[in-house]
Amino acid sequence: MSTQPDTVNPNDIEFVKLVAGGQDFCIEVARVREIRRWSPVTPLPHAPEWLLGVMNLRGAVVPIFDLAMKLGLGSTAITPRHVVMIVTASDRTVGLLVDAVAEILKASDEAVSNAPPLPGANARLIQGMIALSEEALCILDVDAVAPVLAGAAP
Amino acid sequence: MMDDLRDTFFAESEDLLTAMGEGLAAMSDGSAGSETVHAVFRAVHSIKGAAGAFALSDVVAFAHSFETVLDAVRSDRLVPDPDVMRVLQRAGDVLAELLEHAREDRSDPPSALGSVLDALEEITGGQDDATPDDFVFEPLGLGMMAPLALPPAEATGFHLDFRPTGNFYPNGHHHQHLFAALSELGELTVTCSVPDLPPSAETDAEGNQLSWKLELRTDADEVQVRDVFEFVEGLCELELRKVESLDSFDDRPPHDDSTLPEVAMPTLAQAPDPEVLPRPLDVSSAVPTPAAARESAPRPTLRVDLDRVDRLINSVGELIINQAVIAQKVSEAGLPPASSLVAHVEDLSLLAREIQEGVMLIRAQPVKALFQRMARVVREAAEATGKQVELVTEGEETEVDRTVVEGLADPLTHMVRNAIDHGIEPPSERIATGKPACGRITLSASHVSGNVRIVVRDDGAGLNRDRIHATALRKGLVAADAVLTEAEIDNLLFLPGFSTAASITSLSGRGVGMDVARTAITALGGRIGILSTPGEGTTFNIILPLTLAILEGLIVTVAGQPMVVPAASVIETIRPAPRDFIALGHADRVLAVRGDHVPVIDVPSLLGFGPELDPMDAIVVLVRASDDSLAALVMEAISDKRQVVIKSLRSNVGQVAGTSAATILGDGKVALILDPDALTALAARRRAAQHAVQHLASREVRHEHAA
Numbered sequence: 001m002s003t004q005p006d007t008v009n010p011n012d013i014e015f016v017k018l019v020a021g022g023q024d025f026c027i028e029v030a031r032v033r034e035i036r037r038w039s040p041v042t043p044l045p046h047a048p049e050w051l052l053g054v055m056n057l058r059g060a061v062v063p064i065f066d067l068a069m070k071l072g073l074g075s076t077a078i079t080p081r082h083v084v085m086i087v088t089a090s091d092r093t094v095g096l097l098v099d100a101v102a103e104i105l106k107a108s109d110e111a112v113s114n115a116p117p118l119p120g121a122n123a124r125l126i127q128g129m130i131a132l133s134e135e136a137l138c139i140l141d142v143d144a145v146a147p148v149l150a151g152a153a154p
Numbered sequence: 155m156m157d158d159l160r161d162t163f164f165a166e167s168e169d170l171l172t173a174m175g176e177g178l179a180a181m182s183d184g185s186a187g188s189e190t191v192h193a194v195f196r197a198v199h200s201i202k203g204a205a206g207a208f209a210l211s212d213v214v215a216f217a218h219s220f221e222t223v224l225d226a227v228r229s230d231r232l233v234p235d236p237d238v239m240r241v242l243q244r245a246g247d248v249l250a251e252l253l254e255h256a257r258e259d260r261s262d263p264p265s266a267l268g269s270v271l272d273a274l275e276e277i278t279g280g281q282d283d284a285t286p287d288d289f290v291f292e293p294l295g296l297g298m299m300a301p302l303a304l305p306p307a308e309a310t311g312f313h314l315d316f317r318p319t320g321n322f323y324p325n326g327h328h329h330q331h332l333f334a335a336l337s338e339l340g341e342l343t344v345t346c347s348v349p350d351l352p353p354s355a356e357t358d359a360e361g362n363q364l365s366w367k368l369e370l371r372t373d374a375d376e377v378q379v380r381d382v383f384e385f386v387e388g389l390c391e392l393e394l395r396k397v398e399s400l401d402s403f404d405d406r407p408p409h410d411d412s413t414l415p416e417v418a419m420p421t422l423a424q425a426p427d428p429e430v431l432p433r434p435l436d437v438s439s440a441v442p443t444p445a446a447a448r449e450s451a452p453r454p455t456l457r458v459d460l461d462r463v464d465r466l467i468n469s470v471g472e473l474i475i476n477q478a479v480i481a482q483k484v485s486e487a488g489l490p491p492a493s494s495l496v497a498h499v500e501d502l503s504l505l506a507r508e509i510q511e512g513v514m515l516i517r518a519q520p521v522k523a524l525f526q527r528m529a530r531v532v533r534e535a536a537e538a539t540g541k542q543v544e545l546v547t548e549g550e551e552t553e554v555d556r557t558v559v560e561g562l563a564d565p566l567t568h569m570v571r572n573a574i575d576h577g578i579e580p581p582s583e584r585i586a587t588g589k590p591a592c593g594r595i596t597l598s599a600s601h602v603s604g605n606v607r608i609v610v611r612d613d614g615a616g617l618n619r620d621r622i623h624a625t626a627l628r629k630g631l632v633a634a635d636a637v638l639t640e641a642e643i644d645n646l647l648f649l650p651g652f653s654t655a656a657s658i659t660s661l662s663g664r665g666v667g668m669d670v671a672r673t674a675i676t677a678l679g680g681r682i683g684i685l686s687t688p689g690e691g692t693t694f695n696i697i698l699p700l701t702l703a704i705l706e707g708l709i710v711t712v713a714g715q716p717m718v719v720p721a722a723s724v725i726e727t728i729r730p731a732p733r734d735f736i737a738l739g740h741a742d743r744v745l746a747v748r749g750d751h752v753p754v755i756d757v758p759s760l761l762g763f764g765p766e767l768d769p770m771d772a773i774v775v776l777v778r779a780s781d782d783s784l785a786a787l788v789m790e791a792i793s794d795k796r797q798v799v800i801k802s803l804r805s806n807v808g809q810v811a812g813t814s815a816a817t818i819l820g821d822g823k824v825a826l827i828l829d830p831d832a833l834t835a836l837a838a839r840r841r842a843a844q845h846a847v848q849h850l851a852s853r854e855v856r857h858e859h860a861a
Contacts, residue, residue, distance in 0.1 A: 042715060042824040045761030046811040054807060054816065054824045059472045061816045061824050063807040092806045149808030 011109045015130065017137065018085065019099040021073025026105060026130065026137045031087045035101055038082040047149065049075065052097060057086065064095040065146050072122055087142050094146040107132070112139070159323070163204050164257050165457065168523070170197040171250050175526045178246050182239045188228065194242075195224040198249065210256045212263065213249070219274045220245045226278060241273045244537075247530045266534075311340065311372055312379055315393040317365035322389040329366065335382045340372025365391075460556075463516050467703055470506075470513045471799040477506040478820035514703065518553035521599045521608070524562060525550055528597055531567050535574040542581050542591055543574055548598035554606050558698050561678045562608065565671035569610045569694055570595060572668070577614030577692050587689065589613065601700075605722060608696040617686040619643045625652065644684045645782065648672045676831060679705070679720070679814070683782055697722070707827065708775065709794040709819070713763030718798055718817055718827040719787065725776045727792055732769040742841065745774060745786040752776065752784045755837045757828070761812050777830040785834050800827065812836050 014029035041053030041064050050069035054061050064084060069075045076082065076097055084095040107130045115126045115138075127141035177194035180186035202217035223242065226232035234242070244266060251264035314336075318329060336342050345367045370379065376396060383392055484499045525547045536543040554562075578584075578593035585591050596611040619640060626632045626646045638646075646652060650669040675682045680698035699705065699722065707718035708727070734746045735754060744751040754774075756766045767788055775787045798817035801824075803810050814829035 042816075042826065043763070044807070044810050044826070045763065045813070054803070056818045056822050056824050059468070059475065059801075059818065061801045061803060061806060061818070094806065147808075149810060 012106045013109060013112060015105045015107060015137070015139065016085070017102040017105050018067075018096075019102060020096075021068030021071060021076070022099070023071075023073060024102070024135070024137055025067075025071075025140050027085070027087060027140050027142060029104060031089075031142050033086045033088060033093065036084045036086060036095075038078060038080060038084055038097065044149075051149070055084075055095065057093070057095075060093060062086065062093050062095050063146070063149075064097055067096045067098050067140075067145060070145050071125060087146070089142040089146045092146075092148070094142075096142075096146065105130070105132070105137075115139075160208060162457075163208060164253065167201050167204065167253050170201050171246075171253070172523055172526060173197045174201075174246055174249075175529065178239075178243055179529065181234055182236075182243065191224065191228040191234075195221055195228050198224060201249065201253070205253075205256075208256075210252075213252045213256055216245075216252055216267065216271065217249060219271055219278075220249060223274050223277050232277065238277060241270065241277060243533055244270045245274055247533060250530065311397050312368075312370045312376070313393075313395040313397055314368040314370065314379070315365065315391075316368060316383075317391045318386075319390055322386060327386050327389060332382055332386065333366075333368070336368065336370055336379070339374040339378060339382070340370050342371075343369040369397075458516075463513075467513050467517065470510050471703065473506055474510055474797075474799055475818045475820075475822075477503055479822060482820040510704070514555070514700070515553075517556045517703075518700075519556050519559050520551045520553050521559060521562075522550040524559050524566065525597050525599075527563060528566055528570050531570050532574065532595060535571050539574060540580070541574060541578050541593060543578055543593045543595060546594060546596045548596065549600045552599035552601060552606065554599070554698065555700060555703075558606070558678050558680075558700075561674060562696075562698075565674040565682075565696075566597075566608070566610065568668070568671045570597075573610065573612035573614065573692065577612040577616075579615050583615075602697070606698045606700055608698065610694040610696070611691060612693075613691040616688040616690055616692055617644055617647070617684075619686075619688075622646055641782070644686055647684065648682070679722075681723075681778075681782075703800055704797050705800050705817075705827065707796070707798050707817075708792055709796065709825070710775065710789050710828075711791040711793065712761065712789045712828075713758040714790075715763070716793070716819055716823065716825045717789075718825055719775050719777065720814075720827065720830075721795060723777045723779070723830045725778055725784070728774040728776060728786075730769070730772070730774050735769050747776065747784075747786070750784075752786045753834075753837070754786045754788055755833055756788045757812075757833065758789065760833065760837055760840065779830045779834050783834065785830060785837075787828070787830070787833065798825075798827070 015026040016029055016032050017024060017026045019025075036057075039055065041055045043053040044051060044063075047053070050066045052064045052066050054063050056062075066076050076099070078097065082097055082099060083101055084097055085101065086093060086095050088094075111131050113129050113131065115123065115128050125141055125144045126138045127144075128139040130137045130139060174194050174197040177186065177190045177197065180190050181194065198217050198221045202214050202221065205213035205217065220242075223232065223238070223245070227234050227238070227242075232238065248264050248266050248270045252267070255262065255264065316329070316332075318327070322329075333342060333344060347365055347367060372379070376394065379394060383390070481499050481503055484495060489496055529545050529547075532543050532545040573595055574593070578595070579587070579589075581591040584593065594613045596609070598609045598611075600607050623632070623638065623643050623646070626643075626649070627634060629652070631646060631649050631652065632638065647668045652669065672682050675696055675698070678698055680696055682697075683695045684692065685695065686692040705718070706721040708721055708724060710717050710719055728745075728747065730745060735743050736746060736751065737743050743754040745754050758764045759766045767790065769788075771790065772788045773790065773792055775789065775792065777785055777787055779785060798819075800815045801817055803813065803816050803826075810826065812828060812833050813826045814832065815827045816824050817827055819825050
């Protein structure tokens with residue numbers, strides 16, 4: 001059992017700010033396990049286009065999702081500068097391909113709000129919003145952006 | 155702590171049930187001596203005693219009735235004729251079921267409980283020598299620790315008063331272990347007393363209220379006797395008095411100078427090794443009966459948390475992959491063949507393989523317990539249908555991965571019930587056809603070239619092919635004009651939703667059919683086949699992998715990607731001439747293989763990885779799916795045959811079309827493991843979809859003409 005280290009304000013929540021499809025998003029720090037450089041993946045048959053394939057993470061087979069594609073921002077033109085965030089979704093380990101990981105943000109819990117009722121299919125991918133002094137960031141729902149594949153039809 | 159003890163109790167009960175089952179089986183077929191009866195009695199008795207400690211009153215009460223009958227048999231007051239044996243067998247089943255219910259915290263009693271209890275009581279005529287309370291707390295299983303030989307008559311001995319205190323049991327000690335060690339020193343007589351039992355409401359299951367009076371006839375000196383209690387000092391109260399003559403055993407001697415106070419000492423060590431038991435000699439009335447449950451002395455075993463084993467297996471899997479990476483890098487480095495590095499890498503690879511095989515053996519279990527469960531199923535089913543059935547088992551010692559053993563329980567149960575319900579004929583019918591009245595079901599297990607083969611065979615009427623065909627027609631499972639071979643008709647049984655029973659019986663056919671059994675076996679990476687001869691019976695052949703962690707596979711190339719085809723399903727690899735491919739209709743092709751025509755599956759295009767391969771460049775892997783159908787998998791290349799570590803895709807990724815799992819190759823890349831069954835199903839779905847599209851297109855054309 002480990003306990004959270006005491007911070008100045010125990011109500012602060014930490015987020016990782018990232019860039020996908022040219023836009024800024026964030027994910028709770030607690031969800032992020034590591035950040036890796038992009039390396040080619042093994043493609044999966046009849047997988048949705050936002051599922052790039054699987055890679056070997058120290059013996060575990062981990063699916064890699066094109067986050068921009070999943071968010072409806074177009075497919076990512078992958079370069080060696082792209083990175084993969086290894087995150088925990090429910091009890092699974094998944095990788096999210098992003099343009100860049102920007103910084104770690106702290107936000108008090110008052111600054112975090114539920115997602116506004118957005119139109120469209122992407123609404124359920126957003127877990128909430130953080131209001132910062134200059135901008136508002138969407139908090140991604142990791143479970144929703146990296147879903148488990150159900151039986152795929154040809 | 156209590157949960158741990160509970161787990162241990164259920165684990166040990168399983169062993170005892172196994173011993174009981176063996177003994178009862180031996181008694182039934184008449185091969186049992188008096189030792190066997192004692193062994194069965196002891197097993198039931200031990201279960202009762204231990205169940206008492208966990209307040210499983212149902213188990214205690216039933217085991218008590220059960221052992222009352224067994225006691226009558228072992229003391230020759232009751233002849234175990236077939237009727238009695240039938241009741242005893244049923245009682246064994248009920249006891250096993252009671253324990254199962256207790257383990258699952260179910261409060262509903264087994265359905266047969268009442269009738270079997272009545273039958274047991276009828277046998278004993280309601281007589282009951284012992285009061286249950288005595289039994290619950292009686293020291294158990296001591297018979298196993300009876301002395302090897304009687305000590306000389308002039309032997310001296312000791313009186314011991316022994317009472318475990320609060321932390322004795324929680325620290326993993328058990329009085330039986332101590333008594334076993336004591337009985338190695340001489341002849342031990344044990345009496346249990348409950349001297350200061352508080353009202354039951356105050357009784358704490360963890361706090362021990364019991365004490366034992368032990369009489370030990372021995373030549374050993376006091377130090378040797380005290381040594382036995384070395385590890386439990388501070389956890390028990392012990393009074394030890396030396397007795398000079400045998401006679402004094404009969405009287406309670408007064409306290410004398412040799413009475414020593416208890417010494418407090420920290421406990422560090424484990425209880426004495428319970429496996430070091432002397433062989434039993436004979437039965438005495440003072441000591442609970444000795445055991446000869448096994449023909450040979452049991453080999454020492456170790457109970458290990460399954461998680462630990464699985465972690466180890468995972469690490470070894472990583473080691474194998476890592477070793478493959480190193481081997482590949484070394485071979486790529488272009489070192490001279492004489493280089494010592496090459497030799498060392500080869501050693502490493504051998505060693506890694508050896509470790510892997512050793513670790514896999516840890517998970518292996520004999521199928522014996524599984525087969526014994528089937529004996530129960532046979533008896534229940536025979537009773538329910540009023541048929542006479544005996545179960546013959548072969549190869550009980552065959553070891554299979556634990557997961558496979560567990561996964562087989564349901565499909566085997568289903569097949570055995572089916573065989574009795576639909577296969578074995580009623581006694582009158584059997585006699586009329588010149589068969590013995592008693593039907594026979596044979597279960598056998600054997601190792602066949604890296605796989606395990608399980609056979610379920612009955613000597614019943616065989617499959618009624620006309621009825622199967624008629625049913626399949628009625629349910630629309632086959633086309634009315636289709637001409638089917640006998641084997642094809644037999645395989646209709648495995649279609650989902652198929653049930654041949656004219657009426658749904660309580661036994662089998664609850665809306666599930668053999669397809670469920672097949673699905674379960676396929677999920678274990680196995681295959682099932684069926685063979686039936688009218689009038690002679692039906693045989694199910696099940697082929698299973700030895701382990702679910704490793705697979706022998708062909709490394710192939712599909713659309714530039716390395717993939718694995720399980721070697722178990724590969725029949726042969728062919729480099730066909732383009733003329734061997736014969737087009738059928740619009741998009742289907744078959745491959746001519748020695749006069750046979752096998753449907754072609756172009757794997758790259760089926761998986762959506764590219765256009766169909768040019769037959770000139772193609773290589774074919776001929777595979778057999780679990781329904782015995784053949785398929786010609788077309789792909790670009792075959793590079794290697796080797797063992798791969800299976801990595802599930804299901805947990806992290808989900809269901810991936812056409813595959814069963816993945817593996818990690820020597821270069822660290824993930825390779826998909828192709829599943830012939832999934833590929834054939836995928837091909838069938840695609841074909842159906844294409845036909846639908848064509849149908850639609852032709853309709854549109856007609857509409858245009860009409861317009």
